[in-house]
Amino acid sequence: MNALLIVNPTSGASLNSNLLPDLLEVFKSQNLEIEIEQTTPEDDGQQIAAKASTNGVQLVIVAGGDGTIEAVVRAIANTQITLGIIPLGTRNNLAASFNIPNNFHQAVRIIKEGQISSIDLGKVDGYYFLEVVGIGLEASLFPCGEDVKEAAKKNAFAPIGSIFSGLKTFFAFHPHRLTLRLDGKLKYHPRTLQVNICNSPRYGAEIFLAPHAKMDDGKLDVIYMNRSSKLDHLRHLFSAMRGQPFEHELLRTYQASKIEIESYLPLEVHADGIYIGQTPITIEVAPKALQVLLPTPKLLAEFADQAGSNMREDNN
Incomplete structure (x- = not known):
């Protein structure tokens, strides 16, 4: 071969x-x-x-x-x-x-x-992703995270400025009203800090946000917390980083093959850690789009x- x-x-x-x-x-x-x-x-x-x-x-x-x-x-x-x-x-x-x-x-x-297996990819406005799309707070914080990594290459104290910038972004960010349309039928109107669309079970700093996600089921997992506080959001994040289940009445999880997202004010969007623009966006599954040796x-x-x-x- x-x-x-x-x-x-x-x-x-x-x-x-x-x-x-x-x-x-x-x-x-x-x-x-x-x-x-x-x-x-x-x-x-x-x-x-x-x-x-x-x-x-x-x-x-x-x-x-x-x-x-x-x-x-x-x-x-x-x-x-x-x-x-x-x-x-x-x-x-x-x-x-x-x-x-x-x-x-x-x-x-x-x-x-x-064995050669076919797996799904996600696609957002023509851009393929393997792991996750993040809309809102997470996407706004990603540049700070990249600045921290780059600064850390210089010396131990260089990342401090980027860390403070990230904290400032976190505390200044407010929940936003969004409209989610799943498969052209179900419609939701959450007020939330962020929405994640996951193709894989984990991403980033080993965050198990969608531990039951499968990469060959023709679906993407939609996760957000509706009307949650930042403390609830952090608790959810830390549980996901530890790989522990998180039970909360405000947590919403759905599956869909097509997700359309709009927001009253434009929100930043990342796909696998790369900034790709702002809402409104359409995210779709690309079924069996990749052959991989497993x-x-x-x-x-x-x-x-x-x-x-x-x-x-x-x-x-």
Whole structure:
């Protein structure tokens, strides 16, 4: 099979200079022949993948984090290209949603022996996303989060200004009246701080906002709190970050294949952490739009046995 490996050299685990040679040795041991391209500040992987698509590449493997995977997917969505994943990022939310372990030896086994499955993508005003769309407070806070990450690269005190900016945004933000139309039929008029449309069970800082979301059911999960306080909102967020269920009379969850959202005042919108504009917006599921290599039940059982053996060895 004609295969391309796209490596993000700045992903969390990729910062280890010995990783790429080790990774190539694993591919060699599995008798997998691949070409290699690396992302750059000018190309996050989308252009590389788009070129591969026109050159007849059948398998694109991403060695990186969620952002790199999402960039590549935007180029290969609704094509015959199959995606392979080697999780090297900080969070690896997508790999976790797909049951792909962080151990890259096992991830390469999945590429060699896994099963090709078709999964859904989300689409908002022509823009594909894998994880989530956020409308309102979350989208307004995302630039502050990016500023914190960039400032942290300079020194330990540099992020302080960005943190204060984020706090100012949080306390100044007020609930807004929205109109949600689901599948062209059901209509809701919540007053809320934010609405999330989830395709995957978790996103961001390992936030399990839609723990029961499935990426192959032809539906997107709609989550918001109606007329909630900021304290309720924070409690919901912290519960989701811990992966704990959150029961609250103001919490609303729905499923739909098409969601139309309007607001009296324009609200900012992000898709997988990238600012894409303001309301009004239309979000739709793109069913079976991506082919991805996933572990078989046999491989999952084998990996579980290996983890159990390693744990027993550590305890001895």
